[in-house]
Amino acid sequence: MAQATPLSPVEDIRDVADMLDQLREIVPDEFTSLDYLAGKLFGIAEELETREVTS
Numbered sequence: 001m002a003q004a005t006p007l008s009p010v011e012d013i014r015d016v017a018d019m020l021d022q023l024r025e026i027v028p029d030e031f032t033s034l035d036y037l038a039g040k041l042f043g044i045a046e047e048l049e050t051r052e053v054t055s
Contacts, residue, residue: 010048017041 017038024034 008052010045010052013041013045013048017045 020034020038020041024038
């Protein structure tokens with residue numbers, strides 16, 4: 001069996017934010033709050049990535 005390489009929390013957060021962004025593009029009228037959520041998640045990922053680099 002192939003083993004999956006574990007993603008970092010930053011990659012997980014970015015993946016979820018990307019999925020939210022894709023949903024927003026598909027149905028923009030129904031998912032207006034997805035912009036906010038995706039933006040927040042990208043911000044969290046940036047902060048975590050910065051912490052990983054500095055530690």
